[in-house]
Amino acid sequence: MAALEYLSEGPGLNILVAGLLALLLVIGFTAWRSQKRNYFGQILVPSSLIILSILFFFITFSFPHEEAGPTVVPRLWIFWTCVLCGGILWQVFSGKTKPDPEPGRLGFLLLVVSILIAYYFALQVAGYFLSSFVFLVLLMHVLAFKKKLIIYTVATGWVIFSYVVFYRVLYIQLPLGYFGY
């Protein structure tokens, strides 16, 4: 019990998180190298949910123990997640699930996600209006949209629309960044 409580918070929790991440990597690596390579995603998704459940389960030991207390319902969800994900894994290993879909342009998707994440950070540094303009222009270029006039009109139009509707009419305090834009 003391060990469980140690792993539920503080340095113990860090060790647990690192351990579970390592376990997930091992599962992923093993699935990739095994004959079930075509089911890599089908194995990794339920495994990730089980590992998340295990993490949550350990954390519940840091909550006060009482009848109908804060641990009861999370543990109920954790239990059923493990049971169901176990069932999904059983389906995978008994050949009752379709293999993973063929991967598409994952590199291109990663590029778009990276631009979106960069936009997220730029919002706080350069402000909403400036970064939204740059984001729209950049992403339309990346998506190979050719008509420059439309690109700049749409980006400018969106900035004006969001300024008028969200900033002026609805008083939503959009981030202005260091430059005030």
Added chain:
Amino acid sequence: MELFDSVMLGFTVLAGWKPLLIIAIGVSVGILAGAMPGLSPSTAVALLVPFSYTMSPALALILLTSIYIAANYGGSITAVLINTPGTPSAAVTAMDGYPLTQQGKAGKGLGTALIASTIGGAVGVLILILFAVPLAGIALKFSPAAYFALALFGLATVASMGRGNVLKALAAILFGLMIKTVGIDSISGVSRFTFGSDVLYDGFNLIPALIGLFAVSVVFAKMENWTGVDRTMDKIDSRLPTFKEFLKIKMTILRSSVIGTIIGIFPGAGATIAAFISYDVSKRTSKEPEMFGKGSLEGVAAAEGANSSSVGGALVPLLALGIPGSATDAVLLGAFMLHDLVPGPMLFRDSPEIVYGIFAALIVANIMMLFLGLYGNRVFIKVVTVPDGVLYPLILVIAVIGAFAVNGSMFDVAACIGFGVVGWIFKRYGYPVAPVVLGIVLGDMVEENFRRAVIMDGYGAFFRDKLAFTVLLLAFMSFVYPLVKQWKRRKKSS
């Protein structure tokens, strides 16, 4: 006869151009606000409260309730056209509305949503007029155990979303339920799964999760299969559903309208749960259940009929007892008080012109919504003609501003992107995303009522309360039936 006279009194309040203009403004603002992701009906109503302060109480409340009813419909526009639900309840509309748009039938999707919303709204108001007081009394007799059973019944609707793999749908709903346990526990005040981070104290907000799971994940999926060729939809059919198609879905609309009104009456239940339950019931009773999720008009009608009629239902406890059943009702309650009015039985006796004026205004607002929607749809539908290379970047900026607008929090934007990635992974491997939303919506209701019931009556509460036990049995059967059906199908095919 007395009721008829009261309703007539309500219509006299609307005599003249001013009330009609106010309803038209309210409906227009409601549709636009509902269509904007991040602006919920409660936000739209709250934003207009200061403008209504100088109006007479009747006109002020007519304006605000018109916004309320139209905002629920407005959420379906972006849900159908770009898979971005403007309101949480429109997430259910998107499940069939967006596939219709992908098939070039955006007009059918929008038209069905509009007609179902109008009829649903009217049925909700009718039930409100006829049964407001007795229905409110019944809803109040529900114990926490019965509320828990009702929420569990709501969760059972997940069985309709499995598309062949119920286990995956159930895992998705459990993911949503687990996500909902993050933050401060409302009963004990303990912070749970926050990893010491302040931003997680309030847990994950529904709107950013919704936008991420539905809109951002679609963009990611498109990017994975991006061909580099900029395309627009080849053929867009902007025609409304035909009369024959309408006749096919008329029972679905009526049934979902009744379901929506009943669910709406229960404080805390609301439009989203109503839409999910109605969708589930419609799929189970449909002659073409296999079409659900692939662009079924019945699916759109079930979701929209229920979420619009839930407005009438939600007004029942507010007007009859002074208890706000939803966030928007709480804002409306504030507006009542701003004008020195206290909702409850006395309001019916002392200010019938206001109560029945609101009822009459809701009927007129529904009719105006139909006409404004019919003309508006012709404009909205143009969104589909926007080239992909412009549309997807725009969806992402709308998603970001929608997520931010809820609380003015950058954490919500990060959560929205995170949920986008989760949604993309889930869809890629056959896990439906709607159950995740259902889990987030119902998580608090399930947990709070379960624990309250146990604290008050022990674990036997669910068996002693006959109503709770009956609903629990129904929920159990709803869970088990699709599993048995799937098992039988597999056995047959093998």
